[in-house]
Amino acid sequence: MISFSTINVKPLSGYVEAEIDGINLKKISKKQFEEIKIAFGEYGVIFFRNQSLSPQEEITFAEYWGNININRFFSNLEGYPKIALVSKEPNQKKNIGGAWHTDHTYDLEPAMGSNLFAHQVPKNGGDTMFSTMYAAYETLSDGLKDTLKNLYGRHSSRHVFGKSRAERNDDTVGRIINSDLANHDTIHPVIITHPDTGRKAFFVNPTFTLGFQGWSDEVSKSLLQYLYSHATKPEFTCRFKWEEGSVAFWDNRSTWHLAVNDYHGKKRLMHRITIDGTRLT
Numbered sequence: 001m002i003s004f005s006t007i008n009v010k011p012l013s014g015y016v017e018a019e020i021d022g023i024n025l026k027k028i029s030k031k032q033f034e035e036i037k038i039a040f041g042e043y044g045v046i047f048f049r050n051q052s053l054s055p056q057e058e059i060t061f062a063e064y065w066g067n068i069n070i071n072r073f074f075s076n077l078e079g080y081p082k083i084a085l086v087s088k089e090p091n092q093k094k095n096i097g098g099a100w101h102t103d104h105t106y107d108l109e110p111a112m113g114s115n116l117f118a119h120q121v122p123k124n125g126g127d128t129m130f131s132t133m134y135a136a137y138e139t140l141s142d143g144l145k146d147t148l149k150n151l152y153g154r155h156s157s158r159h160v161f162g163k164s165r166a167e168r169n170d171d172t173v174g175r176i177i178n179s180d181l182a183n184h185d186t187i188h189p190v191i192i193t194h195p196d197t198g199r200k201a202f203f204v205n206p207t208f209t210l211g212f213q214g215w216s217d218e219v220s221k222s223l224l225q226y227l228y229s230h231a232t233k234p235e236f237t238c239r240f241k242w243e244e245g246s247v248a249f250w251d252n253r254s255t256w257h258l259a260v261n262d263y264h265g266k267k268r269l270m271h272r273i274t275i276d277g278t279r280l281t
């Protein structure tokens, strides 16, 4: 068990997720940030409650982690192009991020992590679930690990943010933008070595991965389905209940997340700021 001297870290499940208290994100000391980074590496997603940050303070906190990566498909907070809006109005049915995924895997250098700042949340519902791709990988049989270590996944933005979504003309119109820029496909190893922790993790996901390189989508599907159901076993997951002023920062290289869409008729508004990542091997 790691011990911390400048922050209080409360793990929220067996494998993933911790809440950190005793900290004001407007004023973080060097030592506190060092410890926050250690907790982030260990738990994959960290939360803070009762924060009250202006948009500029959200950007300042995000920049502690690295350069901001502007999401080209989400609409932005007016005057703050670095802040993407993740929103759902009472009259809308679809939410953003409602299926298991990790952010920006359609890019050659997928995002390192994402900050989410809760501005308006329903009294009940609208939680976010997380799953750890370390434990998902570590608990596979040796034979399957051996097969996966030589495979690459094909990832795309086209089927999620592209023309076919725009043509559906559903109630994400205005929230999801730039369908013409959804032309990024790329490949990543199915098993990556995390660039900071050195641990191995699964790096395919149900939203952006189309199949394995050299395999058809159809043939890839049965193995991917097995991996997805394994990676979302309850013991690998955790669920966070938001309050206004809650802040999350998750590691896109070692976790998946899913925004639970169970609050129709209520508004939910989050600000998201995503951080640049590196090519994964």
Ligand code: SIN
Pocket: 086, 096, 097, 098, 114, 116, 127, 128, 257, 258, 259, 260, 270, 272
């Ligand atoms: C996302 O997928 O980035 C949004 C998650 C959430 O709204 O809970």
